[in-house]
Amino acid sequence: PIEVKSGNDQNNFRAIPKLVDDASRYRMPIGYVFGNKNVLLRQGNLITLPIYMIMFV
Structure with missing residues (x-):
C-alpha cells in the first residue's frame, strides 16, 4: 500500500x-x-520517502 502526505502532518x-x-x-x-x-x-514495515521518488515505485 502507498500513502501520500503533504503539508506539516507528514508523521x-x-x-x-x-x-x-x-x-x-x-x-x-x-x-x-x-x-x-x-x-x-x-521504521519496521514502513518506508518513508520523498514525494519525487514515487516515480520509481
Whole structure:
C-alpha cells in the first residue's frame, strides 16, 4: 500500500500502519509513505520517502 502526505502532518498517518501490522488481518508485507521531507526512513514495515521518488515505485 502507498500513502501520500503533504503539508506539516507528514508523521500523522493512521491507515497504513494498520495494513502492515503483523497482528492485522491484512498482513501486507511493506508500506510506503511519500511526503515533502527529503529524507529516507525505515521504521519496521514502513518506508518513508520523498514525494519525487514515487516515480520509481
